[in-house]
Amino acid sequence: MNSTKMTREVINYKGMQYAPEGEIGVVYLFSKMQRELGYKNIVRIGDSFPDCEALKITGKRARIEFEFRAGNFLNHHKPNSVKLKAVDLIICWEDNWPPRKRRLLKKHRVEIMELRKRLGLGRNIWFHVVRKKYQEDYLGWLSKGSKTTTLPCHKSAKKGDLLLDYIGAPKSYIAGIELVASDAYPSKKKGGFPYRASVRRIATLKNPVHFSKMLSEKSLVGAFFLRPGGLTGVPRVTEYWPQISDLILRLNSKITPKLRKFTSWD
Numbered sequence: 217m218n219s220t221k222m223t224r225e226v227i228n229y230k231g232m233q234y235a236p237e238g239e240i241g242v243v244y245l246f247s248k249m250q251r252e253l254g255y256k257n258i259v260r261i262g263d264s265f266p267d268c269e270a271l272k273i274t275g276k277r278a279r280i281e282f283e284f285r286a287g288n289f290l291n292h293h294k295p296n297s298v299k300l301k302a303v304d305l306i307i308c309w310e311d312n313w314p315p316r317k318r319r320l321l322k323k324h325r326v327e328i329m330e331l332r333k334r335l336g337l338g339r340n341i342w343f344h345v346v347r348k349k350y351q352e353d354y355l356g357w358l359s360k361g362s363k364t365t366t367l368p369c370h371k372s373a374k375k376g377d378l379l380l381d382y383i384g385a386p387k388s389y390i391a392g393i394e395l396v397a398s399d400a401y402p403s404k405k406k407g408g409f410p411y412r413a414s415v416r417r418i419a420t421l422k423n424p425v426h427f428s429k430m431l432s433e434k435s436l437v438g439a440f441f442l443r444p445g446g447l448t449g450v451p452r453v454t455e456y457w458p459q460i461s462d463l464i465l466r467l468n469s470k471i472t473p474k475l476r477k478f479t480s481w482d
Contacts, residue, residue, distance in 0.1 A: 225455055227335055235332070236309045239284045243267070245331055246282070246307055253334070265293070266303045278304045286328045287312045287372075300324040307331065310340075312372040315400055315411075339478070341457045342370055344379040344394070345447050351383050358392045363417045368409030370450040373400040378478060379415060380453075380460070385446050389424035390464065392417060393475070419474050423467040425460075435459040 225235035230248045235241070243261070250258070250270075259269040259277065268280040279302060283289050286308040293299035296317075301324055311330040313321065321328065332338045344367060346354045357365070358381065367379065373396050381392035394415040403412045427446055430436055436459050441451045453460065461479050465472055 225337065227337065229335060235337070236284065239282050239288075242282050242284055242307060242309050242331065245309075249331065249334065253329070265299070280305045280307055282306075283308045285310045285312045286330070287314060290314070290317065296320060297324065300326050305329055311374070314371060315402065338374075338376065340372070340374065340377045340452055340454045341460070342373060342377060342379050343382045343441065343447055343451050343453060344369070345382045345384050345450065347384055348386070351387060354381070355383065355391065358417070358420045364397070365415060366412045367394065367415050368403070368450070369396065369400050369411055369413045370452065371400050371411045372452075373411070373413050375399050375413075378418075378457075382447050383424075384448075388427040388446050390421060390460075391424050392420045393464075394418060395478075418478070419468070419471040421464065421468050422470070425464055425467060429467075430460075430463065433459065433463060435462075 226233065227235050229245070232245060232248060236245055246253070247258075254273050255270045255278070256273045257271040259271055261268040266279045266281045268282065270278050270280055272278060281289060281293075281303045283292070283306055286306050288308075289299075289306055290296055290313075297320060300320055303326055305327050307329045309331050311328050311333075313328060320326075330338055369379065373379075375396055375398055377396040379394040379396060380390050381394065383389055383391050395418050396413050397416050398414040400411040400413050403410055427442075430439075431442055436442060436456065439453075439456055441447055441453055441456075458479070461475060465475065465479075
């Protein structure tokens with residue numbers, strides 16, 4: 217277990233205050249959402265594969281495997297094709313199934329049900345760290361460039377996620393926000409980041425959020441991404457979006473209308 221202090225995602229669904237933190241949490245949440253998801257009876261649930269058989273309201277039986285993140289199925293069950301033949305549905309908290317493996321789902325007619333999305337929380341927040349040699353061009357694009365482009369991203373990024381433009385050292389600040397407009401896809405550029413996605417700019421921050429400012433925020437004390445040396449890579453910071461968005465809006469109140477639909481409390 218990672219000892220890094222994390223902010224748990226609040227869901228407040230039928231007495232369940234926080235989001236699942238593992239597979240058992242997904243099973244428990246499914247039991248609360250069962251009717252809402254279209255299942256009238258649990259026929260079997262246990263340790264044998266697949267985890268569950270349930271009867272839909274339509275009368276059709278479904279073979280279900282539970283995972284915290286959908287991609288874990290590929291690590292737990294090999295050979296993957298043989299196991300996928302024995303399930304109809306993977307129920308997970310987060311769908312991070314690799315883009316290159318989507319063909320397996322289509323081939324075996326397996327559906328992924330992401331409970332986060334069913335609760336209206338199916339959006340991840342990622343930092344997009346811009347290295348020094350690209351910073352001036354990138355800042356120029358933020359201020360005057362087209363509102364749509366393609367950017368490097370994490371392989372698990374999905375349409376509807378947000379990218380926070382973080383201008384890396386020595387500047388070290390959040391400068392803008394993009395909406396991810398497509399699922400991540402393999403990049404054809406050699407030597408660069410392996411995945412890209414189409415994006416649409418939501419806002420350029422008149423008052424950037426500096427790394428030092430984030431470090432001084434009490435609500436972000438212990439955040440895993442606030443480490444000496446600043447940000448690197450494409451860290452996912454979904455759990456910290458309420459705190460980060462609050463800080464952004466305190467410094468840039470004029471963009472509140474643009475961010476309203478993307479903040480967790482609206």
